[in-house]
Amino acid sequence: MSFPPTRLLPPADAALTVLGIESSCDETAAAMVRLERGGAWVLSDVIASQVAEHAPYGGVVPEIAARAHLRVISPVVREAVATAGGWGAVDAVAVTAGPGLIGALLVGLQAGKAIALARGLPLVGVNHLVGHLLAPFTRVVGEVHPQPAFPFVALLASGGHTALYRCDDAATMRELGATRDDAAGEAFDKVAKMLGLGYPGGPVIDRLAALGDPEAIAFPQAMRGRSLEFSFSGLKTSVAQHLAKHGQPGSEQGLRDLAAGVQRAIVETLVRKVVLAAQQEGITRVVLGGGVAANRGLRARAAEACAKAGLTLVVPPARACTDNAAMIAYAGAVSLRSGRLDGAALDARATWPVERALAHP
Numbered sequence: 462m463s464f465p466p467t468r469l470l471p472p473a474d475a476a477l478t479v480l481g482i483e484s485s486c487d488e489t490a491a492a493m494v495r496l497e498r499g500g501a502w503v504l505s506d507v508i509a510s511q512v513a514e515h516a517p518y519g520g521v522v523p524e525i526a527a528r529a530h531l532r533v534i535s536p537v538v539r540e541a542v543a544t545a546g547g548w549g550a551v552d553a554v555a556v557t558a559g560p561g562l563i564g565a566l567l568v569g570l571q572a573g574k575a576i577a578l579a580r581g582l583p584l585v586g587v588n589h590l591v592g593h594l595l596a597p598f599t600r601v602v603g604e605v606h607p608q609p610a611f612p613f614v615a616l617l618a619s620g621g622h623t624a625l626y627r628c629d630d631a632a633t634m635r636e637l638g639a640t641r642d643d644a645a646g647e648a649f650d651k652v653a654k655m656l657g658l659g660y661p662g663g664p665v666i667d668r669l670a671a672l673g674d675p676e677a678i679a680f681p682q683a684m685r686g687r688s689l690e691f692s693f694s695g696l697k698t699s700v701a702q703h704l705a706k707h708g709q710p711g712s713e714q715g716l717r718d719l720a721a722g723v724q725r726a727i728v729e730t731l732v733r734k735v736v737l738a739a740q741q742e743g744i745t746r747v748v749l750g751g752g753v754a755a756n757r758g759l760r761a762r763a764a765e766a767c768a769k770a771g772l773t774l775v776v777p778p779a780r781a782c783t784d785n786a787a788m789i790a791y792a793g794a795v796s797l798r799s800g801r802l803d804g805a806a807l808d809a810r811a812t813w814p815v816e817r818a819l820a821h822p
């Protein structure tokens with residue numbers, strides 16, 4: 462084994478180009494990011510989604526995810542490298558090492574190790590959540606969106622995670638509160654499944670809710686106090702109870718109203734807690750991330766609530782909210798620049814708090 466790498470990182474004042482690989486859940490992704498003084502530029506960003514393979518089951522099936530990653534990882538990586546200058550342009554490899562589905566993570570991890578080993582490149586394992594929290598700093602030429610500035614409070618809401626973080630800089634992040642049970646995206650997905658709306662449920666409920674009356678059916682909002690923890694499993698139960706009592710909605714408008722009621726319960730909770738977190742921490746900047754940040758209701762309510770509370774809100778473009786490898790490449794570049802380096806012993810972790818990931822061994 463030729464770990465440690467035979468190739469050194471470019472000097473600190475030179476650009477650093479990192480190949481990022483992500484396979485923690487149901488997206489196989491690879492991207493090239495060039496870190497230079499002017500920012501972190503996304504040179505390529507390839508994503509193969511497995512949504513269609515999991516759709517019949519209404520959620521991600523770990524075994525199917527791992528096999529699907531294995532099928533597409535090579536072409537996905539090759540395309541990301543080829544469209545960004547070829548192998549000669551790659552200075553280092555960053556790969557998601559957790560948290561996530563172990564079987565899924567191992568595919569990306571082995572690919573990353575094999576590439577690093579074969580090419581003598583530095584390798585670094587990246588925490589998927591740190592990737593999400595740094596994603597808003599990645600830039601695409603021609604894309605116009607506001608960049609966040611540290612410190613900020615971030616709400617990360619996806620199919621697998623829902624948590625609040627205080628981010629002081631790229632190496633100092635702390636979880637302020639997380640869900641005790643289901644993630645917000647999972648709540649959208651489970652309700653959609655009960656309503657026979659397919660998978661993933663978030664986008665469908667978002668569309669229906671826009672035409673519904675959020676006041677028609679009041680669903681509970683759990684953890685109403687000053688706690689920064691979330692709980693969404695009660696919402697799922699109360700939708701099930703509503704359906705048991707009233708049956709499936711008999712009209713399109715009935716379905717829209719139900720979707721609007723569910724979305725309201727989720728969105729109000731998320732928005733209230735992110736504002737509360739910022740106030741408790743004395744921080745004036747708020748960033749949204751994760752697939753649920755695509756929700757139009759959440760974006761609108763967060764904008765309204767932040768404006769009212771005197772907070773600056775940054776909602777990154779959709780490509781930076783959902784799972785992608787550009788955020789992994791960028792987080793890896795930052796980590797490598799801080800002196801971190803992994804080797805053959807790098808392992809997959811099902812759970813991995815950001816605080817522990819950022820602490821140097």
Ligand code: KG4
Nearest residue numbers: 619620621646661663667752753756783784
């Ligand atoms: O970040 P992501 O692409 O993958 C991970 O789960 O890590 O997030 C996917 C989740 C799914 O649960 C999906 O239903 C939800 O994000 N989602 C949405 C919307 N678009 C995606 N939830 C609410 N409204 C949306 N527009």
Ligand code: ZN
Nearest residue numbers: 593619783784
């Ligand atoms: Zn994610």
